[in-house]
Amino acid sequence: MLSIVLFSSCVEDEVPGLQNTNVSLNFKHNWDGTAVTNTDFNTIQYFTAEGDELSIEKLRYLISNVTFHKSNGETIVIEGYNLVDVTNNENVSYITPVQIPVGTYTNVSFTFGFDNTDNVDAVYTDLNSASWNVPMMLGGGYHFMQLEGKFIDNTATETGYQYHAIKAVDNTDPMNLVFQDTFFTVNLGEVIVHNNSSVDVNMNIAEWFKTPHQWDLNALHSMLMPNFSAQVQMHENGQNVFALGTVN
Amino acid sequence: MKEISYILVLILLLSCSKDDSGDAPDTYMPTPLALDVPPLFVQKILPPAIPFTNPQTVQGVALGKKLFFDTILSADNTQSCASCHAPANAFSDASQFSDGIDGVFGNRNSMPIFNAAFNYNEKFFWDGRSFGLEQQALEPVKNPIEMHNTWEQAVTDLQSSADYPNLFQSAFGTATITKELVVKAIAQFERTLISGNSKFDKYLLGTATLTPQELNGFNVFMDETKGDCFHCHGSDNNPLWTDNIFHNNGLDAVFADLGLGEVTGDPSDNGKFKSPSLRNLAFTAPYMHDGRFNTLDEVINHYSEGLQNSPTIDPLMKMVAQGGIQITTQEKADLKAFLLSLSDYEFINNPAFQN
Numbered sequence: 001m002l003s004i005v006l007f008s009s010c011v012e013d014e015v016p017g018l019q020n021t022n023v024s025l026n027f028k029h030n031w032d033g034t035a036v037t038n039t040d041f042n043t044i045q046y047f048t049a050e051g052d053e054l055s056i057e058k059l060r061y062l063i064s065n066v067t068f069h070k071s072n073g074e075t076i077v078i079e080g081y082n083l084v085d086v087t088n089n090e091n092v093s094y095i096t097p098v099q100i101p102v103g104t105y106t107n108v109s110f111t112f113g114f115d116n117t118d119n120v121d122a123v124y125t126d127l128n129s130a131s132w133n134v135p136m137m138l139g140g141g142y143h144f145m146q147l148e149g150k151f152i153d154n155t156a157t158e159t160g161y162q163y164h165a166i167k168a169v170d171n172t173d174p175m176n177l178v179f180q181d182t183f184f185t186v187n188l189g190e191v192i193v194h195n196n197s198s199v200d201v202n203m204n205i206a207e208w209f210k211t212p213h214q215w216d217l218n219a220l221h222s223m224l225m226p227n228f229s230a231q232v233q234m235h236e237n238g239q240n241v242f243a244l245g246t247v248n
Numbered sequence: 249m250k251e252i253s254y255i256l257v258l259i260l261l262l263s264c265s266k267d268d269s270g271d272a273p274d275t276y277m278p279t280p281l282a283l284d285v286p287p288l289f290v291q292k293i294l295p296p297a298i299p300f301t302n303p304q305t306v307q308g309v310a311l312g313k314k315l316f317f318d319t320i321l322s323a324d325n326t327q328s329c330a331s332c333h334a335p336a337n338a339f340s341d342a343s344q345f346s347d348g349i350d351g352v353f354g355n356r357n358s359m360p361i362f363n364a365a366f367n368y369n370e371k372f373f374w375d376g377r378s379f380g381l382e383q384q385a386l387e388p389v390k391n392p393i394e395m396h397n398t399w400e401q402a403v404t405d406l407q408s409s410a411d412y413p414n415l416f417q418s419a420f421g422t423a424t425i426t427k428e429l430v431v432k433a434i435a436q437f438e439r440t441l442i443s444g445n446s447k448f449d450k451y452l453l454g455t456a457t458l459t460p461q462e463l464n465g466f467n468v469f470m471d472e473t474k475g476d477c478f479h480c481h482g483s484d485n486n487p488l489w490t491d492n493i494f495h496n497n498g499l500d501a502v503f504a505d506l507g508l509g510e511v512t513g514d515p516s517d518n519g520k521f522k523s524p525s526l527r528n529l530a531f532t533a534p535y536m537h538d539g540r541f542n543t544l545d546e547v548i549n550h551y552s553e554g555l556q557n558s559p560t561i562d563p564l565m566k567m568v569a570q571g572g573i574q575i576t577t578q579e580k581a582d583l584k585a586f587l588l589s590l591s592d593y594e595f596i597n598n599p600a601f602q603n
Contacts, residue, residue, distance in 0.1 A: 160563030
């Protein structure tokens with residue numbers, strides 16, 4: 001339901017006679033190589049680089065503007081977005097809503113979150129219905145990710161964490177919010193697209209807590225949306241989270 | 249324009265069917281009835297979820313309303329749906345627990361009924377055990393601590409009544425009454441129960457002004473470091489004021505009622521109940537699934553200082569070790585003022601929703 005094409009797609013330079021196809025992006029998840037699905041949720045069993053043991057209770061995130069790059073520099077931009085909901089196993093496969101020519105692409109990329117053009121407050125009724133909004137006091141727009149669960153804190157108590165990624169905002173002065181972009185482009189690398197190709201996109205959830213910032217959940221577990229430096233660190237850790245998986 | 253033409257065609261078909269009374273029932277078409285969706289809902293959220301097997305019609309809604317307020321569905325003709333879902337209480341019950349026809353009380357507070365057509369996941373009851381309004385409506389009639397009837401008896405009584413066969417004929421093209429048609433009609437009526445005209449709605453539409461206290465309260469609601477209510481209870485961009493999802497909001501350390509866990513059998517769902525809408529709180533006390541809190545003050549105090557830890561408490565419940573979010577007395581008062589601005593007096597007084 002939450003896979004929406006917002007604008008007409010910009011399919012450039014289609015070559016007549018070439019076969020066109022839809023491509024399925026399959027979002028898969030692991031913790032340092034161990035597969036994670038929603039059946040693994042709700043159990044404290046994963047260790048962060050910091051040594052905190054945690055569970056996952058909720059994971060959903062937004063990707064947008066999947067782009068196929070040709071060797072000649074041209075691009076096919078699939079404008080739209082997909083809210084991957086791992087908790088409910090919904091939208092974990094995103095089939096491009098328009099067809100692209102089969103062939104070799106030097107890179108397939110997408111935006112993690114929304115870029116500033118698309119991150120417009122309130123305009124996406126499906127995302128509003130999914131309570132995916134960011135309060136206007138933090139600039140409005142939408143979440144990029146909600147990762148929640150429990151961890152064993154330094155008093156041996158199970159404590160909730162809410163690793164919510166949004167556009168970084170310094171709200172020290174509520175009348176003069178200061179922003180820093182935290183959406184980023186994920187480059188998967190070369191992909192050969194066949195008829196009805198299936199492309200696995202792997203998220204290593206552990207990386208959100210690892211590189212370059214070794215995340216200390218005891219210090220950073222709650223109220224992270226208005227925490228400017230935490231948002232910047234999430235952005236930087238996110239650079240190593242995604243990787244290309246199997247392509248069929 | 250295309251939709252209008254379609255409706256006109258349907259109306260013409262209806263006119264023809266009246267002239268051909270006694271002819272084949274499959275030519276009969278009741279009059280389509282569009283839901284009256286508030287402008288903010290149109291702007292902000294997805295359209296209502298109406299099953300294609302039960303389209304809204306004028307005749308179906310009228311029948312459903314009559315059934316909703318009629319005691320004929322109960323075994324001793326003393327209770328209707330409205331007995332526990334009163335319009336004045338936003339179709340809830342002012343009592344903590346409702347008693348059935350035998351005077352036996354349940355263990356959960358009667359859920360208010362409004363904006364059910366926008367419950368996109370279609371899970372109903374506090375524990376989500378029914379999928380779809382039609383399925384939900386099947387239960388109270390046969391529940392031994394509610395109407396304590398059988399569907400066979402209820403259908404027999406309806407069939408032998410003076411009015412109902414004709415009303416079912418008008419609504420569904422057949423005078424042969426079934427429980428499936430009964431709940432379809434009730435569901436059609438319930439889907440018309442749309443609340444979207446509170447003071448806060450009017451504020452968002454630019455036709456009302458909030459007091460400074462109400463505005464402060466809205467900020468407490470939206471501030472992740474204070475109330476952080478918006479993650480589960482909607483926002484100015486989600487006018488349902490609920491996520492319609494199941495959470496353990498820290499009411500108990502040990503569960504007397506497993507809630508969703510009883511339905512799924514998954515221990516990680518124990519103690520989880522559906523987030524109620526925060527609309528119409530002025531009319532829906534007492535609060536929580538078991539009606540344990542008589543006032544909004546008690547509710548706010550719970551989230552501020554009264555949280556109980558348990559293995560399934562929602563990660564969004566913050567500062568559990570301290571009992572909660574620890575907001576100030578002033579912030580509590582402001583939050584309460586804002587919450588009450590979500591109450592929709594036109595909804596509870598809407599003549600279309602009264603007996």
